[in-house]
Amino acid sequence: MKRLGWIVSIGTLVAMIGCTDMSPQAQGTMSGAALGAGAGAGIAAISGGDAWTGAIIGGAAGGVAGNMRGR
Numbered sequence: 001m002k003r004l005g006w007i008v009s010i011g012t013l014v015a016m017i018g019c020t021d022m023s024p025q026a027q028g029t030m031s032g033a034a035l036g037a038g039a040g041a042g043i044a045a046i047s048g049g050d051a052w053t054g055a056i057i058g059g060a061a062g063g064v065a066g067n068m069r070g071r
Contacts (some may be wrong), residue, residue: 028066036062 012034017018022030040058 004057025067028069029063030066032066033063034062035058036065 037055037059039062041055044054045051054071
């Protein structure tokens with residue numbers, strides 16, 4: 001679990017640095033994917049499922065939703 005915390009922290013830092021000169025649509029996609037992945041992992045972990053699978057599905061759904069909202 002400690003290793004997962006480091007991976008999430010580094011990923012968040014890289015995403016924050018990389019979003020400085022993105023278009024609003026790209027920022028929406030990245031934000032939606034990040035929030036979706038976090039929510040998907042949390043929901044999967046609480047319900048007894050695989051957190052990685054939940055993160056992948058949530059990230060994909062959040063990315064699509066963020067992309068549509070950013071237009």
